[in-house]
């Protein structure tokens with residue numbers, strides 16, 4: 006019986022294990038150094054904020070693993086002997102495998118800033134980071150101010166976390182506007198405003214120069230590169246993106262670049278060794294995706310796919326239409342298909358935008374300038390149906406079609422105020438059309 | 454703002470202290486006239502009357518002393534009668550902890566109270582209920598500013614002792630349980646609080662207030678104050694605002710005011726929204742007889758009650774799910790969604806608790822149905838309800854044990870008292886037979902479901918944590934499956950707290966309502982089809 010060993014019990018590794026178990030009775034062992042049981046990394050923030058306890062972040066009860074005959078091994082893999090199919094652990098134990106799936110995830114970027122290893126400096130990725138934060142920023146008495154470096158999705162979550170305990174936060178963002186490498190200006194600016202309304206000291210267009218320590222080797226202040234300003238603080242959060250967590254693989258025969266190099270079947274250069282999730286790097290980017298996709302959903306999809314291959318149904322990794330979601334403090338964000346920022350958008354992409362006059366709600370619909378084909382939507386403060394957009398993207402519908410049937414896509418809770426009419430009106434004015442909105446239809450929503 | 458909140462809390466606290474304190478400071482003086490009326494109704498034993506005449510009439514006593522003396526005299530009297538050669542059974546006073554105080558002692562205690570509250574009913578109302586309501590309203594209203602911008606604000610819930618089974622939680626638990634025990638079994642100690650609502654009772658229905666009127670009023674007051682909390686906490690969410698407003702309306706109008714008005718017009722006290730089998734005494738002989746004796750109105754009530762259970766409830770559940778009742782109409786649900794909302798995260802999500810839940814709730818439904826069947830059998834066979842029919846048990850015995858075990862202990866003492874420990878909706882989840890009945894309809898024949906939004910779930914667990922019914926919502930959502938569960942009361946909180954917009958409560962075509970998938974939306978189409986087909 007094959008012994009399948011999976012390094013990493015994140016969403017990628019666990020999804021692979023579950024699907025292999027569904028299809029086979031192979032021996033499965035999942036290895037992790039972080040926590041014995043799978044937990045949802047995306048929920049770490051809610052533990053600090055007191056919405057959840059850590060236990061709540063674990064999607065399966067503890068008996069689940071035994072019941073499904075999935076072995077859990079705690080330990081840090083220090084090196085992979087790919088030739089002899091042996092894993093070596095920090096405590097010098099070993100484990101042999103027939104097939105290996107590496108799903109070791111990411112680690113926070115550190116760009117060699119002076120002082121980046123001081124006490125009180127942390128990323129926000131692992132469970133241990135959460136424990137550190139609890140130690141250095143338990144409340145606003147112990148932590149008079151925190152500085153967050155890097156304006157991405159994790160940075161804004163960390164800011165929200167600290168604000169939930171009334172800790173003053175300074176947020177250093179390299180870009181001229183929050184996340185505007187990804188978001189169109191309208192949205193990025195709306196988020197800037199929202200961040201400030203939450204009493205976060207947002208500094209745009211600045212970089213970190215160095216972190217200074219006090220006598221005990223703990224953070225005392227930081228210096229801003231551009232202005233030389235010194236900001237007193239007790240905690241520094243480094244959230245300037247993540248990189249694949251693959252240091253322990255570098256010495257092995259497995260080919261790596263920024264991540265572990267894989268082909269479309271998620272195979273590495275070594276037979277019987279696969280890589281999935283945040284740590285995998287495609288030789289060639291798939292469509293408009295990046296070579297390394299560090300998001301929850303792609304980790305899951307790679308897990309689903311690799312399980313098929315391992316269970317003798319060799320399957321190519323073929324992600325469907327791009328989608329993603331996030332929450333910026335109180336504003337929910339969903340995206341389906343591709344919407345690029347003004348900075349990064351391809352030449353053929355045009356945008357139609359609508360923004361609520363008062364509330365923090367807006368949408369951007371991208372379409373092909375020439376063919377009018379609908380390419381994607383960003384929606385802020387309005388929930389939309391994944392299934393409907395997926396269908397429209399596959400059917401290559403036009404932007405006019407999307408607007409006409411927009412009511413089908415609304416996913417806000419019942420009795421919410423609907424905005425389709427206002428959106429439609431704006432479109433008609435801008436495009437000099439006279440399309441009228443169709444009423445929501447269950448038949449259309451459900452038709453495949 | 455923080456100061457104003459604290460002032461509110463202090464006012465509320467003072468009201469509470471006076472309210473609770475008044476329980477221990479009752480003064481009674483039984484006049485000859487009161488005594489005579491009471492003994493005429495309740496006592497046959499001359500021994501008792503003679504002894505009580507000496508020891509309690511025209512003597513100033515605390516409520517505790519009075520109750521104690523009556524019990525002691527009753528015991529002596531029973532002993533005396535039992536020592537006779539020929540025992541006069543009708544002179545024995547039944548002594549049972551859960552009956553004697555409320556049926557025997559309470560009427561005398563109520564009629565003979567003479568303390569300060571009785572002389573200053575109005576003022577007493579304002580310094581207890583008035584202060585508590587005002588203070589609570591102020592405290593919750595300040596949340597409008599204190600919580601910050603509209604949005605989900607669950608900060609600190611698992612770090613606060615009141616909402617995490619800490620000291621304050623335990624204290625609330627003891628208070629709730631204690632209150633229900635006193636209310637159901639020892640109302641003789643609640644005479645002062647009952648007096649506080651006397652003016653209101655008189656102006657509404659024209660009668661002196663009873664412990665049930667007190668309960669009804671408190672219920673409405675607590676729900677109203679906590680509804681303000683809901684309106685502010687979920688001010689960005691119209692579903693929450695609407696359903697809270699509607700359930701509050703049904704409570705105040707249908708469970709409180711309309712029944713009192715009916716009584717004022719010499720009609721039976723009737724709560725039009727209280728459906729059998731939650732309203733377990735609906736088919737009891739006394740209720741049927743009472744309705745039949747009340748003219749057209751009574752007949753209408755009887756027909757309405759039957760229609761409600763047999764037609765309206767299932768049809769509505771078919772179209773809208775059981776939420777139409779549980780979260781929009783029902784009083785038990787109303788209390789759970791207002792007073793209970795701060796405790797929703799405490800309900801257990803384990804598979805084990807789901808198993809227990811199914812056994813217990815269906816057990817209660819079975820109990821209710823059997824009891825009703827038996828009751829109706831005795832009714833139509835014209836057997837008196839107290840006559841033993843089998844195993845030395847009568848229909849009345851079964852009714853009263855249901856009333857005691859389920860009606861009082863389960864739905865009250867445990868169902869509400871345990872909010873701070875087991876989460877709100879303890880009763881709705883584990884006990885309510887109507888919920889069990891509607892659950893079948895919802896699970897097998899309904900248009901209601903919670904739709905999962907394709908592959909958007911990040912397994913964060915907010916939905917499961919905040920589901921008061923202990924449904925592991927995430928278990929479905931992370932697989933891309935819709936949630937179709939008999940216990941879901943459609944409170945909509947899972948959808949509200951989801952940070953990724955994954956869940957939507959909706960009524961749609963039955964086809965495709967239950968969608969089991971292996972591969973979620975977003976992956977390779979061929980793979981999805983390949984795996985999901987099998």
Ligand SMILES: Cc1cc2nc3c(=O)[nH]c(=O)nc-3n(C[C@H](O)[C@H](O)[C@H](O)COP(=O)(O)OP(=O)(O)OC[C@H]3O[C@@H](n4cnc5c(N)ncnc54)[C@H](O)[C@@H]3O)c2cc1C
Nearest residue numbers: 013015016017037038039081082109110282283299300301
């Ligand atoms: C705070 C935060 C919020 C996020 N929010 C979102 C979001 O909203 N949406 C979204 O799409 N994505 C989000 N992400 C990204 C998402 O969580 C990741 O893409 C995803 O968790 C990656 O899963 P994975 O299985 O590839 O790796 P991981 O979850 O990182 O799991 C890898 C595991 O392997 C273990 N491991 C690594 N090396 C070794 C070793 N040598 N020996 C033993 N064990 C090892 C690690 O300890 C870890 O437990 C968020 C990430 C963070 C940190």
Ligand code: SF4
Nearest residue numbers: 920941942944945947
């Ligand atoms: S599943 Fe959602 S709507 Fe249903 S009871 Fe639970 S939280 Fe409420």
Ligand code: SF4
Nearest residue numbers: 910911913914916951
């Ligand atoms: S709250 Fe939303 S994202 Fe989180 S587990 Fe539930 S459905 Fe998934």
